[in-house]
Amino acid sequence: MRKGPGSDHAKIDELKNGDNVWLFETRGKWIGVVYGVESLSCSPIDADRPVHKGGKKGWVHQNWVEVLAG
Known part of the structure; x- marks a missing residue:
């Protein structure tokens, strides 16, 4: 997990x-994610969203993510 893309x-x-993890943004081959929360409501991947209680944000290379829905 990286601080930026x-x-x-x-x-x-x-x-x-x-x-x-829940996706909130993509930049090239990097995906911005929210993690450490049970769930988030679905919304477009290009719409930033607030982090819910206990959650964190970070960036991960697309090679390490398997998209299961969307």
Whole structure:
């Protein structure tokens, strides 16, 4: 998990296989995600959304994400 969309941004966290994330933005091959929350309402991927209680935001390369819905 990176602070911004690219490997030049600082690493801020690490996800494990099977962790759920919710997508909020894409920039090239990088996906902005919200994680650490049970669920979020669905909305367009290009619409930023607030992070709910206990949640976090970060960026992950698309190679590490499997889109299951949308």
